[in-house]
Amino acid sequence: MTTTPAVLSPPAAVCSFIPDYVLRNIAERGGDEERRAALQALATSGTMRSLRVQAEARRSVLPRSAMPELTIALAPPTKERLVRDAKNTMDLRGPIVRAEAGTPSEDKTAEAAFERLGTTWDFFFQVFARNSIDKAGMPIEGVVHYRRNFDNAFWNGTQMVFGDGSGRLFTRLAHSLTVCAHELSHGVVQYDGPLVYQGQSGALNESMADVLGVLVEQWSLGQTVEQADWLVGREILAPGVSGRALRSLAEPGTAYDDDVLGKDPQPGHMDQYVDTDEDNGGVHINSGIPNRAFTLVATRLGGNAWEDAGRIWYASLGHERLLPSAMFRQFARITRYVASTLFGTDSRQVSAVEEAWSGVGVEL
């Protein structure tokens, strides 16, 4: 009898919040301290990348009987969070400083991560009836105070990890809801897609994390599409940095323009698509295109973005036709198909989806 070899997930980069190209700008243009912090963050990206590949390899060899979707009916949904303190080291198994059944921590950053990851869990459960990252009640694990002056946050395949920032360019990343929700959403994409973290599929991976990240915030604040500012990472820019946030979904390329950080390089249309080997083929850059497509759909439909537009995007992410290597065009076609299934072929939702993709230059 022959056995089928386990299929390993393709190597994936760690999903860092601050892209390497921003860190490189800082390393080139910043002062000594900024340069040191940026180089440290760049070096960490490489280490975490290899750890994440190991974690994905372990997960991919689980027997089918242990896969999450088979256990959904057995466990009633309960939120289970824990926050570890790396104590300014790289130790991702540091002491647990806040747990679901425990008392509030005196550490404001641990408490911030705990609350914001909880809001994100609530969003996925209440809006999409999703039981945690893996749909099977997986504990939500955050790590705070990672390294010293660490100007980044990332999802490593199993945990959300937050630096405190250097305070000169970025500040306490766990205190931003869109950052926390973005990182947790990478976990959702990993279990639903998984979209390969390279080129256009990687940009779709980044874009889904951005879209879900802003939807969590809009939902928690009860904002309509007109009230929302569509910014990701508004709270993390240090005082004196010239910018509004790290990314703008509605107006890609306008989030910051700073002497040290450089200028926001995101395009909002295929005419400005950036062909590059950097940043895993521009995953944090070209994500501006599907990001803007989403805001066009949501704005056209009005009301709350997490309702019709969010439902279309979320169902498309989990759709069986979505390939891990999907290009923008394939994803766009799936959103149109999902919209017609949910709302009817002649619905305003289908028209909104078609106009949005046309508006960013993606042909259906």
Ligand SMILES: [Zn+2]
């Ligand atoms: Zn990301």
